[in-house]
Amino acid sequence: MTDDKDNVIHVSFKGVGGRIEAPRPAVIEEEEPERKDDPLSDLYSIGEVAKLFDLSVGRLRYWDRTGFLSPSATHGSRRYYNFQDLVGIRAAKGLIERGVKLTEVRRALEALRDSLPRVIRPLSELRVVAEGSRVVIRDRGAKYEPITGQLLIDFEVNGIADDVVKKLRVEPRSRDRASAYEFYLEGCRLDEDEATFDRAEAAYKRALELDPSLANAVTNLGNLAYRRGRSEEARAYYTRALEIDPDQPEALYNLGFLALELGNAERAVELFERAIASDPSFADAHFNLALAHEELGDPRSAKRHWREYLSLEPTGAWAEIARRHLDAAEG
Structure with a gap:
């Protein structure tokens, strides 16, 4: 997990149990490959x-x-x-x-x-x-x-x-694609501050007008909607992102988190597993997949993902939480 100011998920623990509270959706950190003309x-x-x-x-x-x-x-x-x-x-x-x-x-x-x-x-x-x-x-x-x-x-x-x-390639001209990416980066710069959410949303939407295939912008629009308390709108954006890029791990993860938040642990497991299949190093997905398995009464599967999370993120507050869960499962 990341530092508190950048947390993708927020968890409040009582003893060894846990409940999910106000998750911050996964943000896109990895650029798509540059489109070649040939x-x-x-x-x-x-x-x-x-x-x-x-x-x-x-x-x-x-x-x-x-x-x-x-x-x-x-x-x-x-x-x-x-x-x-x-x-x-x-x-x-x-x-x-x-x-x-x-x-x-x-x-x-x-x-x-x-x-x-x-x-x-x-x-x-x-x-x-x-x-x-x-x-x-x-x-x-x-x-x-x-x-x-x-x-x-x-x-x-x-x-x-x-x-x-x-x-x-019935897509934007290279000039439009470049401009779309500039608007996308502008949205990324603005979406960290609630005071500039509206400007970030406008930037992402302009990026998509120029390049409708920019799945990252769609996912980040979902993140903005979630932070504003509009979960169903966020879900729609994440689903739309997957229509463009079916293996985007962030959109899969975010849908999984919404499912877990609503108490649908079985659906959450499916989505987290798909996110991990797309990106095996997605530590947060392992963390929440372990939580979902615990919700389903499957400590054996949970232990596997607590261990995987700790192999990816061995230090920090979230690692300590994972260790507490792992110790409890093995005790």
């Missing part, structure tokens, strides 16, 4: 990939969890898909839609990863085609190692880049 060099969130290939976020999470197809790039503590990942997803989707068994698709993807060039530019010149019973990769007549496959997939890799532009 789709082949860019990074893509799970929400963007879902939109690009008309897949559910749940399906992509399942593929990641099972090791089938996972995002291979990172920015800060967040994971993103790179363009090579998009090629694999496009190939997998094509094979699955044609009835190829998942085990065979997995083998095909492993060979595809080995076949793709490691540099970006030649990647755009590839075509994935069927040759007899095999799926091969061609590069203007030069053949890469074949990938196992039974049915046809035929697409130009560069076509994925075209789809990125059509489906994901």
